[in-house]
Amino acid sequence: MENLIIIGSGPAGYTAAIYAARANLAPILFEGTEPGGQLMTTTDVENYPGFPKGITGPELMVIFKEQAERFGARIMGEIVTKVEFGNPSPQPSPIKGEGANGNSPPLVGGVRGGGFKVWANEKMYETRAVIIATGASAKRLGLENEKKLYGKGVSACATCDGFFFKDKTVVVVGGGDTAMEESTFLTKFAKKVYVVHRRDVLKASKIMQERAMKNPKIEFIWNTEVVDVLGADVGHVTGVVLSPSPQSPPIKGGEDLKNSSPLVGEARRGGTSRTLPCDGLFAAIGHEPNTKIFSGQIELDQKGYVVTRPGTTMTSVEGVFAGGDCVDFKYRQAVTAAGTGCEAAIDAERWLEAQEG
Amino acid sequence: MLTLTDQNFQTEVLNSKKPVLVDFWAPWCGPCKIMGPVVEELAKEYAGKPVKFGKMNVDENSAIPSKFGVMSIPTFILFKDGKPVEQFVGVQKKEYLQKKLDALIK
Structure with a gap:
């Protein structure tokens, strides 16, 4: 079983991969249908801190990817076509009850972190935790x-x-x-x-x-x-x-x-x-979140954005986290996506640690 | 992988006995950078099979892209017997291109 699967390859996905890889979670990242995300079709990014002279979107994403790979993230070109979060497969030693914090609802299926299923190219992967960073696409x-x-x-x-x-x-x-x-x-x-x-x-x-x-x-x-x-x-x-x-x-x-x-x-x-x-x-009439495959698996709002619990990046399902433009319809910046991708990785890491008990 | 130009297109593609998949790209295009390695992989995987692969830089060549109505990149055109038989615009799944190639060389 994998520790962590990250779905999406924009600033949120790659940043989550950098943090998770540095935390020795050996994450898998699935790039999806638009590798590099929305920045691949932009020109100069003039507001990403650290690049005072600006940088092109594609160049920035190549650097993100390199940085994630440097720490051992496994980046795969596949597209995730299906997920199953609700019915994790039985684990040998199930623990009942609460998740990372006392206020969270009980663990779905009462298993030790995960048993989430993710399908990419007909192949099924099982993982203890998931980060959704599928972003949004132009309408x-x-x-x-x-x-x-x-x-x-x-x-x-x-x-x-x-x-x-x-x-x-x-x-x-x-x-x-x-x-x-x-x-x-x-x-x-x-x-x-x-x-x-x-x-x-x-x-x-x-x-x-x-x-x-x-x-x-x-x-x-x-x-x-x-x-x-x-x-x-x-x-x-x-x-x-x-x-x-x-x-x-x-x-x-x-x-x-x-x-x-x-x-x-x-x-x-x-x-x-x-x-x-x-x-x-x-x-250029706006964007819609790429969350169709999660419908019925986690809570989405009316427009299809992923709903996270206040103050965290955890979705309605414990062990499934989300960051970037698939959650954020307000700021939608490369730097905010990277920020929430980082949060999702830290939340996932702490949650996985807590599951070890 | 052939490097195609306005000059060699007739010989390498239109007169080719084998079908040819042509990747129209440019260095400034982000999605082209994603598809470049995919087409390279396909070229390796189909080595020895009756199909050829070529790429044409639209920044350096304009006659052929305009002749075949290329107005978006990346565009992929499959040529058979000197004629375009399939055209795909934008990032494509590798499996999808494989399927199309397999159908053509069977």
Whole structure:
């Protein structure tokens, strides 16, 4: 049986691996579908302490990984497809009762730390403790033609694909830091960048807003949504269909944004919608936690974020800990993810120690 | 692993009797860095089998990527008899690529 399995390979996962490896837990870390996490598709990270001149996201993650490997973490490229936390297999000498602290509910199954099952590539691993650090992934618009034109002008990675839009026109959807960062980055290549935002104010931090606002190549289109992507017939993006956002200013009977299915888009188009010719589309409309495989195993909130017990990183199941963006919808920074990954490793280490009794 | 260029693409890929998996990448692309070693591994594992592997740096070559509509990297295109038969965009599972390769060389 393993001591500790860490699921996820962003700042939280790797930091947990560094701490757990240094505590001689010989952790296994499964990298998952997006090795390195969200930082792999960012440009310069200018706010990670210790790098006064900035560092690129991918470079930072390579260093994280090296550091984890240096202390003996076993990093595996596999993807965890299933977990079983609720029914740990019977152990030879079960202990009953409390966990690490007196206030915690009794140990599930009353076993000595774990017996948790984790499947990666059809192979089952048993472990005494788990750290969930699966992070969050960028949301897509959810349009049929967006899917069809993925890789044909619709891109999920501005830093990777900006290059293909030299002297072209691109649309960025969103009003947060990511949208500002991507639009600013894309002006290195594109002749024109439209930022389409469903509100009339930006959510982005001041410094990012100012940078984008000052850029002569960037033009903002307020209170507007992208309801369709054009070009599926010719095999590459030729434009987008814009429609006034139902949220602001409010329109009577306007559908909720979440319901912007292609049909709704179609219905909305009458009269007020217009086509904006462009060559590329980048969505930066927020993130969703990667927690589907944990549904029914641990407590998740309504949006799917992992619920941890106040003051600790322990989830609703003793011995299962969580850190990083799969828990945190508020700060969502590389440095906070690394911080909570560290906490999860320390919590796991102490909990495992307590199980030894 | 072949290093493909706009110049040698015709000979190495389009005229190839064996199917070729081409990895379109660039040094600035994070996800490409993840997929690079995966394709290297596949090339080793499929040594001796009727399939070739090549990578093309899109920063140094533009004619071929634009001819095949590459607008996102990493993009992987499987060529057979000089024609693209499958195209995958973004990070791919190794097993998925294996499955596609196996289906093609059977």
